Amino acid sequence: MRRPETTSIFSNIDWITVLTWLVMLILGWCNVYSAVYDEDHPAILDFSQKYGKQLIWIGTGILIAFLLLIIDAEFHPTFAWIIYGVSMVSLVAVMFFGREVAGSKSWFRFGDFGIQPAEFAKFATCLALAKYLSDINIKMSETKPRLISFAIVIFPTLLIILEKETGCAIVLLVLILVLYREGLPGSLLLLAMGMAFLFFASLVYPSMTLVIICGSLALLVIIFTRKRLRTFINVLTAFLVVVCIIFSAKMVFEHFPAHQKKRIGVYLGIESGKKDKEWNENESIIAIGSGGFAGKGFLQGTQTKYDFVPAQETDFIFCTVGEEWGWLGSTFIVGLFAFLLIRIIFLAERQRSAFSRIYGYGVASILFFHVLVNIGMTVRLIPVIGIPLPFFSYGGSSLWGFTILLFIFIKLDSQRLMILR
Amino acid sequence: MNPLSERKYVIIGVILLISLIYTCRLFFVQVIDDKYKLDAKNQALRYLTDYPPRGYIYDRNGKLLVINQIAYDLMVIPKQAKNIDTTVFCRLLGITKESYIRKMRIAKNAPNSPIKPSIFEKQMTAETYAALQEKIYKFKGFFVQTRTIRKYPDKIAPHLLGYIGEVDKAMTEKNPYYHEGDYIGISGIEKTYEEYLRGKKGTRIVMVDVHNVPKGSFQNGKYDTLAVPGEFLTSTIDADIQEYGEKLMNMKVGGIAAIDPQTGEILCAISSPGYDPNLLVGRERSSNYGKLLLDTVGVPLYNRALMAYYPPGSTFKLINGLVAQQEKVLFPETRYPCARGYPVMGGHPGCHAHASPLDLLQAVAQSCNSYFSYTFRSIIDQKKFNSCEEGYRVWRNYVLSFGIGRKINTDLPGELRGMVPTPEYYDKYFGKGAWKSSTIVSLAIGQGELGITPLQMANIMCSAANRGYYYVPHILKSVGEKKLVPKSYSEKNYTLVEKKYFEIMVDGMEQVVSMGTGRIAKYDDTTHICGKTGTAQNPHGDNHSVFVAFAPKDHPRIAIAVLVENAGYGAEWACPIASLLIEKYLTRKITRPELEKRMMEADLVHKVYVKKKEHR
Structure with missing residues (x-):
């Protein structure tokens, strides 16, 4: 093992990523300020207001980032399983000792501040997955490692679903992208996505139509891959699973939490959202649309200011971006995220150790999923799933969680010349 | 190079594709489609209703049978009601703190809304109004809306004249003229000739800035409609x-x-x-109505x-x-x-x-x-x-x-x-x-x-x-x-x-x-x-x-x-x-x-x- 010739812990750090992160934090805070702006409390440091609190979160976030840069990169692979274990224990503990907020028991409360263990499960799961897959004996072509890595991901997912934070839980499923990068066949990835799609399709279309369509597809595959018994068995299994999904979808959907059901129902057009005064799915797109090409300007948004948009400073912070900064601002933010994601993938690919690379892909996947879903739901391309926009949405847990997620990787990258086990 | 690393291009490709889709979608929503801009405009404007005075009713000899008196409804926009000195406020209104909390909760929740005005206290007395008016600037989010309610100087002909009351839900759904809280003739002449008597509500469109302060009328009042007072009726009654x-x-x-x-x-x-038609006016209406219903032999109603x-x-x-x-x-x-x-x-x-x-x-x-x-x-x-x-x-x-x-x-x-x-x-x-x-x-x-x-x-x-x-x-x-x-x-x-x-x-x-x-x-x-x-x-x-x-x-x-x-x-x-x-x-x-x-x-x-x- 060769230590790089360095005197400072900050050498070899990818400043481009750090700078992007800082820009996002600043822009995010500006938008939170604008979204909850109240003429009674104009002071930036008013800690009774959310933008005041967000400043605290940002400050402590920077501190955490700094601490992570000090800690040696060896720490992470060494303690990966322990961190994962602690995270799982906290997910269970919160169900017993947590404070109930809006029907879900997923928060630890400390006075005015709250901590949501689910946010921290993300990097813990990434670490565990990286640790497991970086083992030299693991081959993604085998069934056993596939099942184990699947288990590593699905365990926290189920725990978080039990906390009734469905949106937060399905985020972890995106780690299938990491598995794909590490050798999971693309056909399985497509199959997984296809089944997710099928689930929602069966809520809208008649079951028999879908069965016939899927059956003919399966038949085509079998015909074109003649003779091979293995493929035949695989396709048949897949088809049976598909049939199960189609017929159970409505039943499973019935057991979704009411608000999720409503939102998805409205999106799919199987439920009318018009009479619901609590939630108007149009409000977010009206706010964004009203921004026009160049936006209304800082603090000039009317839609987000008057609570027309629900959860405007958390899950719907992108509405404020859209309204006040227009298409130019929105596109800039979308571009900024694309840049960050591609940068992380670029960094991940240059790692010498598999652990760092896998972890890097984990970071990219999770951030990607958040951006995809969050912006997608505000512009009504995706049903409303309440997950935050990384570094923009108000909230300490998510800000800390994303910062830790990112900075572990930045630290790993700074020691990329080392082989970590 | 590990052939698997080629897969990064797939992943990067997906990221770029999604970014492109979102950018296009945003361009469509924000620049091309005007629909959302109009909707937003509607919401940034405040529509205020002017209630016209209801028409008087005369008898055949020109004697006044029904006139109006002014009632003061205290309105609240709960979202704006902040830092209220509830002790002073409750004393002015003569209500308890519990009742304040309860009324506020009613105003906040459906069918009311925290961002829209709803009635906090119906038909205050003139004295309450006078006392409150001096200090209302201290109570943000509260304002007084004047309405006319009926008065019957001679206390006669209750059945003929009829009475007015708040519209019910069936009516607001049937007739778009009426909104929740509006008054409508429920019986007698008030009901038959509702359309003459009620006049026409006016609407003022006021622009509000980000501080929710009215910034004057929208387009110099081009779209405002004046309230038209109800017409007076001469009845055949002597x-x-x-x-x-x-x-x-x-x-x-x-x-x-x-x-x-x-x-x-x-x-x-x-x-x-x-019965005295004045009983079915104002705050006491429902309790008086209940009392009248209790006389099951005389059946005054x-x-x-x-x-x-x-x-x-x-x-x-x-x-x-x-x-x-x-x-x-x-x-x-x-x-x-x-x-x-x-x-x-x-x-x-x-x-x-x-x-x-x-x-x-x-x-x-x-x-x-x-x-x-x-x-x-x-x-x-x-x-x-x-x-x-x-x-x-x-x-x-x-x-x-x-x-x-x-x-x-x-x-x-x-x-x-x-x-x-x-x-x-x-x-x-x-x-x-x-x-x-x-x-x-x-x-x-x-x-x-x-x-x-x-x-x-x-x-x-x-x-x-x-x-x-x-x-x-x-x-x-x-x-x-x-x-x-x-x-x-x-x-x-x-x-x-x-x-x-x-x-x-x-x-x-x-x-x-x-x-x-x-x-x-x-x-x-x-x-x-x-x-x-x-x-x-x-x-x-x-x-x-x-x-x-x-x-x-x-x-x-x-x-x-x-x-x-x-x-x-x-x-x-x-x-x-x-x-x-x-x-x-x-x-x-x-x-x-x-x-x-x-x-x-x-x-x-x-x-x-x-x-x-x-x-x-």
Whole structure:
């Protein structure tokens, strides 16, 4: 093992990523300020207001980032399983000792501040997955490692679903992208996505139509891959699973939490959202649309200011971006995220150790999923799933969680010349 | 290089593709599609409603019956209500902190909204308003909205005038004009002429900046609409007569209707017991309404003049006399015997002692039951009819032409049709073909299954006064400065009995008052009142006292029906009350203060209450 010739812990750090992160934090805070702006409390440091609190979160976030840069990169692979274990224990503990907020028991409360263990499960799961897959004996072509890595991901997912934070839980499923990068066949990835799609399709279309369509597809595959018994068995299994999904979808959907059901129902057009005064799915797109090409300007948004948009400073912070900064601002933010994601993938690919690379892909996947879903739901391309926009949405847990997620990787990258086990 | 690393291009490709899709979607939503911009504009503007004052209501002589008073509603936009000194605030309003919290919660939650104004305190008193107004600037999010509510200076005619109240949900869904919290006429004139009285709400569109401070009107008020005040109505009611009648009916249960036969204008319509219309105004409305509902015997909210079915008693003999003449089975010189009752059916229906036989004129004056039993049966049992049923149908058709047993379409809501049984009704009751003219002979003297409202009785008198036709009784004289009365009110509705047959009946009615059963109605020698007493048997206790009349005999100006429940003979109570009202209307003074005093002070209400309770 060769230590790089360095005197400072900050050498070899990818400043481009750090700078992007800082820009996002600043822009995010500006938008939170604008979204909850109240003429009674104009002071930036008013800690009774959310933008005041967000400043605290940002400050402590920077501190955490700094601490992570000090800690040696060896720490992470060494303690990966322990961190994962602690995270799982906290997910269970919160169900017993947590404070109930809006029907879900997923928060630890400390006075005015709250901590949501689910946010921290993300990097813990990434670490565990990286640790497991970086083992030299693991081959993604085998069934056993596939099942184990699947288990590593699905365990926290189920725990978080039990906390009734469905949106937060399905985020972890995106780690299938990491598995794909590490050798999971693309056909399985497509199959997984296809089944997710099928689930929602069966809520809208008649079951028999879908069965016939899927059956003919399966038949085509079998015909074109003649003779091979293995493929035949695989396709048949897949088809049976598909049939199960189609017929159970409505039943499973019935057991979704009411608000999720409503939102998805409205999106799919199987439920009318018009009479619901609590939630108007149009409000977010009206706010964004009203921004026009160049936006209304800082603090000039009317839609987000008057609570027309629900959860405007958390899950719907992108509405404020859209309204006040227009298409130019929105596109800039979308571009900024694309840049960050591609940068992380670029960094991940240059790692010498598999652990760092896998972890890097984990970071990219999770951030990607958040951006995809969050912006997608505000512009009504995706049903409303309440997950935050990384570094923009108000909230300490998510800000800390994303910062830790990112900075572990930045630290790993700074020691990329080392082989970590 | 690990071939798997090629997969990064797939992942990067997906990221770029999604970014591109989102950018395009944003471009479409923000730049190309105007739909969302318009919607947003609507929300950044505040739509304020201006409530117009409701139109006044006058009586026929220009006296004000209904005026407005200002009410102050305290409104709140919960989202803006911050840093309220609740101690001071609650003391000003005279409410408790708990009540403050409760009201605030109501204002915040559906169907209200934290960002829209809702009523916090309804109709504050002027004192509360004055005290609050000085300090309201301290209570952000609160403001006062003025509204007009009704006031009734004379406290009369509650049933005619009706009342207003908040619209219900069914109405707001049916009619887009109304929104939650608006007032609407619920009964009486307020209901019928709601569209004239309410005026038109105005809307002011105000732009609000990001601090929610109004920044002036939108586009210089180009899209604002001015509130149009409601139009005043002149009703046909004579307030003096209405008030006088209500006084006479004090401590009595019953109904009075008086109509100007030359126009069909309703002069008064009294339902007793009534109530002070001011009770159904303002904050106390619902509790007062509840109290009025509790009187289940007097039923003050029930408009007897239009809705109560009474057997008309002997007054109905007039119609039978007219129909029989028209059918040419009765002539002025026709005489029938009377043996203290109808001899053909063994003295039933019974009659009082008088000379016998009588001719038509005398029979009317003496109100002979036997005479009209002969008459009634002679109509039904004519040889030209194949059956009793056919005869009955013809008879019923005549009766209906007098505006009974069907709606006469007056402009007062709640008018009922009355009851003149159909042949089918008797078929059901007795069996098909199992009834004859003798079975239903009580119709001859206005008993049996007949049910007629006081308004319909007065309307019969209009036909008599006009010798053959009536105008639809109505309450609207004019709207605003113009005369805007529906044409149908000036059309003559002819009965099926020709004019020439009325004269003898009118003469008979004149004799009722000059020398017959209704002598007490006469107040001077120059005014000839034509009337008919009735003593209507009913299953609820003592007979109802009934009197119908019109006066003067030539060029009649008033047709009236008085009904006092369980009071006894028609001549005893209904007749003098009608007479006093006629005198008051025609001469504006009363020459018989003794009679007036006796009528006003008589307490007949206990007879109804006691009997009704026994009956139960």
